[in-house]
Amino acid sequence: MQSVSPCVTCPHRDFGFCGAILANRNEESPSHQGANWQHHRTVPAGREIATRNQVSEDVFLLCGGWGFRSFQLPDGRRQILNFLLPGDLFSAASVFEERFQYSVKALTAIQVSGMQRAEVRARLANNPDILNALAKCGIAELEAADRMQTVLGQLSSEERIAYLFLLLMERIAARSVIREQRYPFPLRQQHIADAVGLTPVHVSRVISLLRERGIVELSDGFLKVFNLPELRRIGSLN
Amino acid sequence: MQSVSPCVTCPHRDFGFCGAILANRNEESPSHQGANWQHHRTVPAGREIATRNQVSEDVFLLCGGWGFRSFQLPDGRRQILNFLLPGDLFSAASVFEERFQYSVKALTAIQVSGMQRAEVRARLANNPDILNALAKCGIAELEAADRMQTVLGQLSSEERIAYLFLLLMERIAARSVIREQRYPFPLRQQHIADAVGLTPVHVSRVISLLRERGIVELSDGFLKVFNLPELRRIGSLN
DNA sequence: CGGCAGTTTGATGTTACTCAATTTAAGTGG
DNA sequence: CCACTTAAATTGAGTAACATCAAACTGCCG
Numbered sequence A, B: 001m002q003s004v005s006p007c008v009t010c011p012h013r014d015f016g017f018c019g020a021i022l023a024n025r026n027e028e029s030p031s032h033q034g035a036n037w038q039h040h041r042t043v044p045a046g047r048e049i050a051t052r053n054q055v056s057e058d059v060f061l062l063c064g065g066w067g068f069r070s071f072q073l074p075d076g077r078r079q080i081l082n083f084l085l086p087g088d089l090f091s092a093a094s095v096f097e098e099r100f101q102y103s104v105k106a107l108t109a110i111q112v113s114g115m116q117r118a119e120v121r122a123r124l125a126n127n128p129d130i131l132n133a134l135a136k137c138g139i140a141e142l143e144a145a146d147r148m149q150t151v152l153g154q155l156s157s158e159e160r161i162a163y164l165f166l167l168l169m170e171r172i173a174a175r176s177v178i179r180e181q182r183y184p185f186p187l188r189q190q191h192i193a194d195a196v197g198l199t200p201v202h203v204s205r206v207i208s209l210l211r212e213r214g215i216v217e218l219s220d221g222f223l224k225v226f227n228l229p230e231l232r233r234i235g236s237l238n
Numbered sequence C: 001c002g003g004c005a006g007t008t009t010g011a012t013g014t015t016a017c018t019c020a021a022t023t024t025a026a027g028t029g030g
Numbered sequence D: 001c002c003a004c005t006t007a008a009a010t011t012g013a014g015t016a017a018c019a020t021c022a023a024a025c026t027g028c029c030g
Helices: A020-023 A117-126 A130-156 A157-173 A188-197 A199-213 A228-235 B018-023 B117-126 B129-152 B159-171 B191-194 B201-214 B228-235
Strands: A005-007 A010-015 A038-043 A048-049 A060-065 A068-074 A080-085 A103-106 A110-116 A182-184 A216-219 A222-225 B005-007 B010-015 B037-044 B048-050 B059-065 B065-074 B078-084 B103-106 B112-116 B183-185 B214-220 B221-226
Touching: A010 B005, A020 B037, A038 A199, A048 B037, A060 A117, A068 A188, A080 A130, A080 A188, A080 B129, A110 A117, A130 A157, A130 B065, A130 B078, A130 B129, A130 B191, A157 A182, A157 A188, A157 A222, A157 A228, A182 B037, A188 A199, A188 B129, A199 A216, A216 B159, B010 B214, B065 B191, B078 B129, B078 B191, B112 B117, B117 B129, B129 B159, B159 B183, B159 B201, B159 B221, B191 B201
Parallel strands: none
Antiparallel strands: A005 A010, A038 A110, A048 A103, A060 A110, A068 A080, A068 A103, A182 A222, A216 A222, B005 B010, B037 B112, B048 B103, B059 B112, B065 B078, B065 B103, B183 B221, B214 B221
């Protein structure tokens, strides 16, 4: 997580995350297009931003709000592959692939920055720092996917949900100061269910149990953690 | 999958897959070390070749036989993340990371080629073709991981096993000519179980059903497919 | 022949799903 | 501020899917 730097088109925000380094203003931009190669957009909650098999000339970076990336089955089932937080690229692969292999939806209202793929790739070729940043980003995605495979394949429902909480807590805390273990948490139980491969009804039961045992509470769009060691004991992979 | 070319240290084999392009003899090798930057090794079936948190200066390529990459939980559960076939890198991430985040085991007797990471990265920096090949490899891994997440999170036991069969059939067929839908298949039911998140007992039952319904048969280290359309209907993601 | 690893089968237990009803929360418009 | 509406969460009862335990069976190798 090299230098922290402002996104050109949302100058009020600083990111130290995956995609941010790609968005840096670069004086030696190969194609000298000023800021034309980036554009910025606000999207309301619930809107689908990308669809499987859709082609795009742009690489997208989430600048504000929460989104999620998912894979939709023909019969209606869907798997949420990951949640997108400010500073995240939709996917590292999108720098090389013009076709989405997944859907992306806005979970809250969000701001999205689109960057021309050609320009991003030109920078990549000219700047080893950017290449390394992207490699790190891709590796982080690969490792997250490996862990998630383990979670879905091996853990019980309670363990899965605890894992998801811990994962998101870590990612949220990396982006904003958390006081008294109270994390902004815009997910509905349906999202949790689709992410960990359970039904919403069962998610509700498991969360009720976690609440009764005084471990976490989920309300008002916040996740409050009362017994972090116990949550870790349940949901850590090692 | 660009040019198909021989691995320096196993000259009798040709690969068109992921890691192979990295192993090409390159006359303008930056550090002019001859073939010293590669070494070759044979490993018996069942041996663990890489362990989580182990550090290595080398990037590994599987040249012959089958292996698998897995994540081990402290209590003994393990998730097989993917199977390694000839031509596969252990992981695209290994080009950038010196520490394994996973275990790798030989499923059959295998041949492994190790390449010095520094050398591989030097080539990467000097040759955009190699970079693109690696990017493709990483993207393929990311997409496979996305699909596997979906499989583990959403599919029934029968669907999962059918998916695994179809996936491996495709990968095997890309490496050797298959006649009469008879695929070499060295996995034990335990491996299938660990890959799709089921118990070996349940895997046995599901496979028995598939056999009784005349869809596939598994014996003598071969997978025979009698009703491919039906297998596809069960195990395809779309 | 015995021994071992892998598979199959049966009986039983547990986890999580389904269906349906109820409660809570969050708007919305009067 | 209060009905009314709607989405989300909770709860209960019944069921299906998969796990667990244990025994029997198979093929293989020494």
